[in-house]
Amino acid sequence: MSSPCPTKPKAITMPRYNPADVEPKWQRYWEQNETFKAPEMPEGEKLYVLDMFPYPSGEGLHVGHPEGYTATDITCRFERMRGKSVLHPMGFDAFGLPAEEYAIKTNTPPRISTEKNIATFTRQLKMLGFSYDWSRVLATTDVDYFRWTQWIFTVLFDTWFDHDQQKGRPISELPIPDEVRAEGDTAIRHFQDDHRLAFQSDALVNWCPKLGTVLANEEVIDGKSERGGYPVERRPLRQWMLRITEYAGRLEQDLEGLDWSDSIKRMQREWIGRSSGAEVDFFIGAQSSATDSDRASTAFESWKSDRATSGFPRKPGDDVLRIYTTRPDTLFGATYMVIAPEHPFVDRLTVADQKSAVKSYCEQAAAKSDLDRTELAKDKTGVFTGSYAINPVNGEEVPIWVADYVLISYGTGAIMAVPAHDTRDFEFAQHFNIPVIAVVDPGELEDVDRAAVLAGTECCTEQGTAVNSGDYNGLTTAAFKQKIGNDLATQGTGKRATNYKLRDWLFSRQRFWGEPFPILHELDDAGNPTGMIRAVDPEDLPVDLPHLDDYKPHGKPEPPLGKSPDEWLYPVIDGKRYKRETNTMPQWAGSCWYYLRFIDPKNGTAFVDREKERAWMPVDLYIGGAEHAVLHLLYSRFWHKVLFDRGYVSTAEPFQRLVNQGMILGEPQYHITPAVFEANKDVLDKLKLNTLRVESEDKVTYILKNGSGDASTDLSEDQTEKRQGQFYLAGTEIPLTTRADKMSKSRGNVVNPDDIVRQHGADSLRLYEMFMGAFEATKPWSKSGVDGVWKFLNRAWRIIVDENAEELALHASVQEVAATDEQLRVLHKTIKAVTKDIETLGFNTAISRLMEFVNFFTSQSVRPKAVMEQFVLLLSPFAPHLGEELWELLGHGTTLAYEPWPVCDESYLVESTIEIPVQVLGKLRGKVQVAPDISKEDLIAAAKADDKVQPWLEGKTIIKEIVVPGRLVNFVVKEPAN
RNA sequence: GCCAGAGUGGCGGAAUUGGCAGACGCGCUGGAUUCAAAAUCCAGUGGCCGCAAGGUCGUGUGGGUUCAAGUCCCACCUCUGGUACCA
Known part of the structure; x- marks a missing residue:
């Protein structure tokens, strides 16, 4: 290939196209003339075009980055020329694990290495000539920026979710129940803390010892950390959570109005995972006399009549086991119940004989990581508690089991099991020999053995007609659901309910390189926490990171900030001593709102000016990789909705149009299988070919290479030949497969x-x-x-x-x-x-x-x-x-x-003649040149007259003439009847 | 397993949403230019049959609808993403 720098010196410099001269020249020009500086307020029609800002890794820019950035750049340059007022900023998402890991690896303080990486990224981005308004550049690690990240956290802390209005409101407006008020200030403050969108919880969390931090559910994949692939274990730790679940309904509904691809919307919907069904209470109040069925049924009857008057309580009492089901129409088929090993009733429901079995089962389940639970999914495990619940629809006693296929974090942590119509319950019932009672007749369906289903020997999850269900027999699934929903409600034994797979967002990390929480824990005179917390006052923000000599993770859950100097760790305000929160925020925090700061990046009194926000929002075009389909896009939508509810932003959604760029893979490479490799080592040696062994998802292949080490190159096309649709190494019988893979160092296919x-x-x-x-x-x-x-x-x-x-x-x-x-x-x-x-x-x-x-x-x-x-x-x-x-x-x-x-x-554009293809029986037989506005009749005549067409019409009867104006003519002909 | 998306020449990919399959680019072949090469320019380039005119087959596989299918319908195969006990 030619090179812009000729190898031979020339007597005269011929004006070749030389980007090495041209490109820096114009980059300087744009910079000096501030060509792409966006106005403070749009002039005329506005357009806000945003790239997903990069994470400035130590590797520098990847060829995947410029793909999206070029697309937005083209759009912006085009729209500026069409007269729009364009906002097109760039920044850096620089807090978080990778930066910290890199800092540790290179033994540099994170701030220093981050700044270096940002400098490299900036140089590379400017080298590509993107028309960003560089005066707005920001990094999430800028103190000036994360001051406002912390401020938004205080807004979350100050907000509770009003279910009636479906809206976040100031905590000062939270109604305090009289009984709480009666207990005094401390009780009121605890009550408020329990309702904040940002709250502390002791739930089981994903602890990754290798990374030295807890991770959000979304950051754990197949029981391993998304970053690094390290094992993750479940541990109870006090953590900060954000109540994103309160917004689940709105996050789902509002997807509808967005110009996003269906696939991304679907992914978000599935992640939110809305399902509707009913909560039903099964009576367990007569535990002590479970063996005495007479007394049990008396107790059950009186419970039922109580419920008929008192109704379905908001919180279940101790006398019932509350379950959630999407199929209340199968209530009559419930042959056992399951509660999660972590369910609070486990102890109470376990009879003396079963104590040791249940205890050891629960201990085992607790020790299992998510990965183990998934891997063992094939074989259902569980143990009988020895006690029974009473089915509210028919008064039958149903045995209660403990099994880890029921998750404590979903629904009520307890289910009624209907093995005839639920695959998981069926597997469990088969394994433990529990009866299977069919209550839905699926009718005649393909792939369903109706007789087997009705006999209880096969499971069927389809809808159908009710059987074995008392008065409900004969109803369709839909009608049954409708009716029983009403009946349960009148009886006070159940009510319709909606559930979401989405969990609250685990928001704290035990690492150094993140935003400190703007939270203070009150201390008593002895220096012990009182359990009272407060947010740092807005005027005291930011809470900067202290200097630490040692910030490395040590495998224990105590955050590095715990080792901060006392003057940072123990502030005194109005004579009261506090300890700062030492957790830091996750990487996602900074990227949740950067699009707002770009609108007004230098504002020292507000996170964004209201007028400017109203003028520029929403983002009209947002482009980035599909890997952020759920996490970043869900988190920032959530924050945005809170800010919207609290009146700080004017739109309900931040990103009106979202487009995901496709991934750029490495150049295709030639692979051989391990077997072929073993059998042909000598041939490869003779040809001086090397191989690169790569493993992905337990599959091993060998990539063929010329040369070795860093100097190696991939095979070229002429080293191969194709015979009968199969590629072979040229001159050999070695079959090759060709594949393009994600760029990675291990495959040697990275392009810089x-x-x-x-x-x-x-x-x-x-x-x-x-x-x-x-x-x-x-x-x-x-x-x-x-x-x-x-x-x-x-x-x-x-x-x-x-x-x-x-x-x-x-x-x-x-x-x-x-x-x-x-x-x-x-x-x-x-x-x-x-x-x-x-x-x-x-x-x-x-x-x-x-x-x-x-x-x-x-x-x-x-x-x-x-x-x-x-x-x-x-x-x-x-x-x-x-x-x-x-x-x-x-x-x-x-x-x-x-x-x-x-x-x-x-x-x-008007042409004097156009070419029209002429078909006979749908096959192209000729083309005619005609005037664009030719009449149908003339066109047919011209087509028939064409030399190439005539032979195909000769001696045939035309039974149909099809004319598509401006496009084609087609004659349908048949042989004349003899 | 389930849910999406995709499968078109030697290669990357185009095809008013049912209307000339293969735009554009790479590669390849031939020619011009050159002492020669690179670069450049011109022409050709899906397979098969044919000297040619032309014919014939062709968009993962098998069926179907239609005057007409890469595009619509049914069944299947392969790949790529997502998801995985969510009751």
């Missing part, structure tokens, strides 16, 4: 953007990433693809610049003359297509159209200057440096960034 810019320039990198394929599709990298767009930029350069001149000068063909009709048609076709494609993010096809334009004008000996100017404007969002350089050369003194975008004049 710096290298591409050095070889071909930023414009080529940008253009290539946009040309690779559809924006949202996953696509493999290709070295020769970059060469291709580099050649295109050179061709574009050469239709305007005279490469053979001694000085930079216009090509002789570029003249101030009127364009021909054909030239205008090509230009306006290009304008139309490129405009439409940018609007729909179809960048790859837009570039194709620009290539066609250049191909056409390469063959034109006269290139009207006005046409070239329009072309340069069309090209400029994609290759902005080249665009500016050519624009200047065409005689313009200032940037093209605000030149009006070319407008397509349809009248130039």
